[in-house]
Amino acid sequence: MGTLFGTDGIRGRVNQYPMTPEMALRIGKTAAVFFRDKTSHKHPKIVIGRDTRLSGGMIESALVSGLCSQGADTYLADVLPTPGVAHLTTHLAADAGIVVSASHNPFYDNGIKFFNSRGFKLSDALENDMELWILDDHKKPPVIEDKAIGKIFPVSDAGMIYSNFLLNALPPDIKTRIGGMKIVLDCSNGATSTIAPNLFSRLGVEVIPLSTSPDGININDACGSQYPETLAKKVLASGSDIGFAFDGDGDRLIAVDETGNILTGDQLIAIFARFYHQHHLMENQTVVTTVMSNMGLGKALSDMQVTHLKTTVGDRYVMEQMVASGAHLGGEDSGHIIFLDAHTTGDGILAALQFLRVLVSENTVASQLANVMTVFPQILMNVTVNAKPAISDIKGLPEAITIIEKQLGDTGRVLIRYSGTQPMCRIMVEASTKTEATHFCGQLTEIIKIQIGT
Template identity: 40%
Template sequence: MGRLFGTDGVRGMANRDVTAELALDVSVAAAHVLGSTGAFEGHRPRAVIGRDPRASGEFLSAAVAAGLASAGVDVVDLGVLPTPGVAHLTGVLDVDLGVMLSASHNPMPDNGIKFFTRGGHKLPDDVEDAIEQRMREPWDRPTGVDVGRIRLDIGSSGARYVDHLVSTLPAGADGGSPLAGLRIAVDCANGAASEVGPAALRAAGADVVVINASPDGRNINEKCGSTHPEQLQAAVVAAGADLGVAFDGDADRCLAVDHTGALVDGDQIMGILAVALKERGELVEDTLVITVMSNLGLQLAMTEAGIRTVQTGVGDRYVLEEMRAGGFSLGGEQSGHLILARHATTGDGTLTALQLAARVATTGRPLAELAASVARLPQVLVNVSGVDRTRAGTDDGLLEAVSAAEAELGRSGRVLLRPSGTEPVVRVMVEAGHQDLADQVAHRLADVVRERLAL
């Protein structure tokens, strides 16, 4: 049996991989492990639970609540709320753990279980491993007054989260609303931000045009949101909006669209916000944390702006680890998963949207102009299947080919080989100053991978 926890909690097809039984058992184990570390000492343990609108989230959140209560934990059910909202409330409500039911940007049939520790932080690997181990061990069940209680808190929790988001913005001109005068189109992906996303933008003073904010349990992420921005691009142009923002199903990501309908990706958003924070003296050590998949254009733009970049492996958890280790204030991924450490413990799409819109408002410059400061280099990704991924970093012939390609590209390009973590696949990524060169080098290296690493 493989490891239960992946890079972002437990995830799979709901009612097949992620079952009610699993949700109950892992929640009991989480309560026991967190309790054994001293988190529950001196008081009755408490937890909050949130979910995105997937139909399967209804039975899974009930199973999680049952598991926690059976282990003696008092539970507050927050209902539908973005993942970062659950993380935030885990911290401000001073509860012992938070649980989010969501598969983020995955299709509707999937779902997942994500835990937060006290303060709203994701679990480290060793705690996840301890939870898996605890699931296989017997336990003493509380009875009578010692079993946990479950209550609903739907509505007020969302309003509290919106208030927090808006409080992160500077005052507008002459003390007015921060986003006054801006028309913003928002694509909620029929997901967890369908209410709080538009509410936060309106509370900040924006004129908001909303699409895909009618979740029915089945339509989350369906040809909409940050993974399918085409609808938003058309809506921005049709509404004459200054910009648009698109969330994913649990609203921990945000991509943007400028007034012409052009996409503004996570790299460009990071660059814009990094410069804004640096100007305000809030970018710790003038450093931005990115992953190896961020476009080289971002790194070049940050160097030009006097900002250092630190690279991590792919995945927001690695960005978070680096940020916490160095005390850095901003990091993220090309996918639009940005972490603003001063205001959040995890990626927050609505927070990102507000901060980006505020930069447009305070500078008086259109998003297209701000985004142009991060010129994306042509990037080509080729997946080579049916190869021995374990030898990608050791095969002499392949390494020589990579070195030759890097010499050919010089400082205006780069090569990245990424073995899949689960499949016999090696991903070849090449960036170059010109699309033709990127294509040629990527496919040439893919041929070498195919030949040298053949099974």
């Protein structure tokens, strides 16, 4: 990562560097030049989609101006989930896809992230190359002749193209067996607010919608995958079979079973892993997650005799390792779940459909599926920080970690890292009991607050 790109593109508070119209214009110009050098097209084809936050149109317009000024043709998908943009990029044989979104962040943040022509997120090396172009004042894009500027094309059927792609990922017999189920969908007032309810209704599902009325400000506001408690209450009150919660840009999934229990990304991965394993759909018996995965997932995969590979935090690092290892299944506890045999990136709606596939194939209820994994008590605390020194340089922290790790032994672990998209330090402790995990996490959090907290 450089100074501009984080773990998932460029992100920040709107109207503050780097998330300003001026920077978006500059990023658009650079992207046009960058992708023009990688295509045989006279005019690079760039797909752009966004989520529902208030600033989306502003940032998108600046990007489009920059792209067109350098000869790129832009294809506007309007509001579309991030994985929908990835699919549309390949569907239209475009040279790149751009998403204007800050994912699960509040409305006042926004971001810009890129997909290559194959629908994969850019590697660190490519992002670093682009960052050098963007930040180098001496690398000004050339002036394009007036007849060579790019055009703007609206993609009015983008949502239908993406929906059909998702439905085609389900076996025909599964589609007919899903009909009649009652499902609660929490769309986080984000990019899935229209597409998800319509798609599940097409399958004959009784949909109970939550947070499907975006106003530009209420995206991720006490709803969606970050706040599944409301979904759990609704599942119980409505007697639904299952509940699904997406985040603002639709690349995450958290589920709630029929008893109101919340199923995290790790639990969902364990469920999918067992299904893939039992039905011989896992060619090399490998699952890829990040270092943040719960220890219970590792034990469940070990019991299945499935190889468990771990990467640094970030779904694109998971994807890169999946491609390198030949794994078909991977993801993060946060709800990014990747089915490489179906898509090139994490997809919340696709994961929900795959969960229904497992549910009807096994002819059981969601709570029974969750028994595949015992979740170790895990406490995660966040501290807003004014700087990001090396963890080992924070006064008193290394010593405290050593003491706590000795007390935990083989029954727990400590993981401390900085967010790649926010000025935040994340402290995670797993232990044999929730009380112990909370106690140790609190100790470490207090040290960080004193030393570098705002």
